[in-house]
Amino acid sequence: MNESYRAKGLIVDGYGDWRRTRWGEVATGAPGPDEILIETKATSVNFPDLLMIEGKYQRRPPLPFTPGRDAAGIVLAVGRDVTGFAVGDRVAAQPGHGAFAQRTLSAACYCTKIPDAMSFEDAAACNTTIATVVAAISVRADLRPGEWILITGAAGGVGSAGVQYARAIGSRVVAVVSSQEKERAVRKLGAEIVIRTDTLSNLKDGLREALARQGLDGVDAAMDVVGGELFDGVLRCIRPEGRVSVVGFASGKIPVVPANYLLLKDIRVIGSSINRLFTDPNPGFRTLLDNGFRMVADGRISPMIEHVYPMAEFAAAFERVAGRKVVGKVLLIP
Template identity: 40%
Template sequence: MRCLLLNELGKPEDLIFTTLPNPKAGTGELVVDMHAAAVNFPDILSIAGKYQLKPDLPFVPGREGAGIVSEVGADVTRFKPGDRVMVQTNFGAFAEKAIAKEHETYLIPDYIDLNQAAAIGVAFQTAWFALTDRAQVRKGETVMVTGASGSVGLAAVQLAHTWGCRVLAGLTTHSKAGIAREAGADLVVDLSSNNPKEEIRRRVMELTNGDGVDIVIDIVGGEVFSGALRCLKFRGRMVVVGFTSGVIAEMKTNYVLIKNISVTGIDRTYYRDYLPEWMDEAQTQIFDYIRDERISMPIQEIFPIKDFLSAFDIIRNRKVEGKVILKIKDE
């Protein structure tokens, strides 16, 4: 099979397009003929050796994609060869054939094509559990999403809007405001500032008539986290999703005490691995929302797998407005 292989930790430029033997399905596993795979910010971290999950070298990166089941291993009961599936693995999606465990695999409804299926899994699953489980979102609340033009941000904006919330989209690039509004954002907050800790709070308070927000879904981290934290109302909830700024924020816990707020985090892989039935239920509802045209994931660009650097450039240059896809095989 052809794939993108990493022999040494570093940058996307260190990936090589090469050929490896076809994988075989082990117990509880499937082999999927991949048609499309999404490129995500954690892929860059994995390539650099900075992500929390560190596979042994050499390895094939790629966390999500879609294709056709070609082989099933022993004890697999929910899938068969020929099924159209979406997979979310820890690595291995940037290849013509990927290994996935049964609980990492989801049957794709007929109304969703393989490119769209490759784009929706990680983003909407992350946003779903960030809002429902970690933030305990309720209809009528005000939700701010930082990094709102990326795939997880757009998913969070859409879901919060669908559930009857007032949504503020936090952006560091104002030109991306259009896609955030199309996703359902009621207001746009400019996160760019020389003093984000003070300026973000001031801007949010102006937009909310001094009320602040009930929930922050923070994808950016760094000083944006510090500014967004100060926007929370009494009993507000902050959910840490990521650190696209490259800076992990720190906070003084007395502020959490004084304002009676909570700060939690979300890593969807734990829901996938430890609560697979709950994840299946959530993904079924996500598919239903897509069918009913309540949510969708805009695909910004589709690149042939050989042009993988162009895909990574969009991510690392912070030009993301939706999902970036590698086309591995024609449908």
């Protein structure tokens, strides 16, 4: 193997407990015709990474595999059919898996050039989150200036980016969090109303009742990253003709959608996966995504980075994310 393509990285030999993940040499290989090889400078640990290691995610890579859904770094090589990227470019990539290594291979369609003013740490912290919130809030929910949006899991990586992005485009935010510490964090990000689930007697009616106490009769849109029991409560907060973007199920439970609510209030519930937006020609999404990265570079959005670990100390990073007490993002540096 060409020495430039040798790398150390994380290896999953079998689906199950993430504690069995090991650090060793991985075969990065040369980029295929439509791929880019990246020298990884920073990458973020996302809860879905742990689900993938456990075999509980929607996609199950063939074993053995290297986890890690996103990376930021410098282009080392490009495939023969790749256009728009060159060796030396600073990029953010979302290969889906393979990023927890010193070298990352990614299809070019999942890569985005990042502004020179943006650090690799910030790029890694906001890579997946910016794409996710742009897709969920602007593309799927079509949120407009002045409208209210409710965001669940608002202190997490995606949620905190969603709060800031919604504020940056002129919308108003109701943030749903689970602790006082997280309430303080999202208020600093610009959330006007904060609802703490740890203070509610029940999730089904508690969100709507909490909004009413704040003088708000509902919201125009929602971005739900939690799912589970909370989802029913989210639907009850949506105004007629409102929109709900479903981003994920951090609770570990996939909710059942009560279709009568959709019918009675003309509500749209929209799945929001970023994969198709990257692979299908969608210049509107690309324009919004580039604008999102510029918002980070110029300070309108500040990625919340809780902790940075050397990649070889991945177990400590995984432990923090698995404990579900992270405020913001946890990064790994090769």
